[in-house]
Amino acid sequence: MLLPYFQWFETTTIGEWIKNSSWAFAVIESVHLLALSVIGGAVLLVDLRLLGFGMKRQSVSDVAREAWPWLVVSLIVMLVTGFALFVSEATKCYYSTPFWVKMTSLALAMVFTFTVRRKVSLADEHDMRPAVLKLVALVSLTLWFGVGAGGRWIGFSG
Amino acid sequence: MSLLPFCEWLASTSGSIALHESLYMYPLVESVHVLTLCLFVGMSVILDLRLLGIVFRRVPASEVIDRIIPWMVGGFVVMVISGMLLFYAIPIRSYQNIFFRLKLIALVLAGLNAWTFHSGIHRKVGEWGAAAVPPKRARVAGAASLALWAVIVVCGRMIAYNWFDCDMPQRPLVKWAAGCVEKPR
Numbered sequence: 001m002l003l004p005y006f007q008w009f010e011t012t013t014i015g016e017w018i019k020n021s022s023w024a025f026a027v028i029e030s031v032h033l034l035a036l037s038v039i040g041g042a043v044l045l046v047d048l049r050l051l052g053f054g055m056k057r058q059s060v061s062d063v064a065r066e067a068w069p070w071l072v073v074s075l076i077v078m079l080v081t082g083f084a085l086f087v088s089e090a091t092k093c094y095y096s097t098p099f100w101v102k103m104t105s106l107a108l109a110m111v112f113t114f115t116v117r118r119k120v121s122l123a124d125e126h127d128m129r130p131a132v133l134k135l136v137a138l139v140s141l142t143l144w145f146g147v148g149a150g151g152r153w154i155g156f157s158g
Numbered sequence: 159m160s161l162l163p164f165c166e167w168l169a170s171t172s173g174s175i176a177l178h179e180s181l182y183m184y185p186l187v188e189s190v191h192v193l194t195l196c197l198f199v200g201m202s203v204i205l206d207l208r209l210l211g212i213v214f215r216r217v218p219a220s221e222v223i224d225r226i227i228p229w230m231v232g233g234f235v236v237m238v239i240s241g242m243l244l245f246y247a248i249p250i251r252s253y254q255n256i257f258f259r260l261k262l263i264a265l266v267l268a269g270l271n272a273w274t275f276h277s278g279i280h281r282k283v284g285e286w287g288a289a290a291v292p293p294k295r296a297r298v299a300g301a302a303s304l305a306l307w308a309v310i311v312v313c314g315r316m317i318a319y320n321w322f323d324c325d326m327p328q329r330p331l332v333k334w335a336a337g338c339v340e341k342p343r
Contacts, residue, residue, distance in 0.1 A: 022321070023321075026315070026316060026319055029315060030311070030312040030315050030316070033192070033195065033311055033312070033315055034308055034311055034312070036192075036195055036196065037195045037196065037199035037200050037203060037307075037311060038200065038203055039196075039200075040193075040195060040196020040197065040199070040200035041196065041199070041200025041201055041202075041203045041204050042200070043196070043200075044196060044197060044200055044201070044229075045200075045201070045204055048229070053229075054225050054226070054229065055214075055217070055222070055225050055226075056225065057217075057221065057225075058214075058217060066213050066214055070213075145193070148192075148193045148196065149189060149193065152185075152188070152189045152192050152193065153185070153189070156185045
């Protein structure tokens, strides 16, 4: 059902350009990886704090507030570079199971991060049960791990 | 002195061949190597940004360093082990890869930068740790670390591309930098 749209992406100017360039894909992918480092740090710092590790002497909300802009900006870079990589090989992605695992995890991770996780991490932690904080961290780590592992595995398939 | 004979010997060992030809182990090790970026480089970025006076300005730098370094060390150990396994699986091509060589040089520089910081200005962290913006030597160390790790990440990714491989026609400069040898193997 979606296949014609995926095939169309590859025929767009940007899709054609990235596909036919010998270095564009590599450069965009490098930026994607640099942003991965930043988003990884921003996510881990808060999730570790929710689990009671890392910046323990600061409140969860202080750590979350500090990390938030870095998470948002690196996520935007990830989405833009990721989309560029996708349009250059959209048909391959359509047939790739890891791609769909990644996109499903990404959708869930983004919704969770911008709703539940944001709300819980910015709230006064004394109003929260410790188990809730830990559960939020584990769900976040699991979802983002799915995004990362799925992303790496797109390159191994097909 | 060339390390090529050593790499050739390493490539002939059964463990290297098994890892190189494995269907799942090699991709698994590579995935661990890439995803640990989040832990190791991600945590380094936070520490470097604190040294630059950009994040956690109200938290003493010494505390950020103390809280984050154990996680960085853990990530670094995983990085080194998985990275050595990746080299073990493909020794000759890696050794003769320009990006691999650049990555190693940048790693040495990053190590020197960390050593200079910890044996120098970090010793006086009691004097400046509470300042929102650390002294210049600490800021320079943070900026150098960010730049070097960015180079290391990008070079690491580029190793996969064969643009400058010895088995392709190359300019003399590339052949020299990659350590290509003329004898057919």
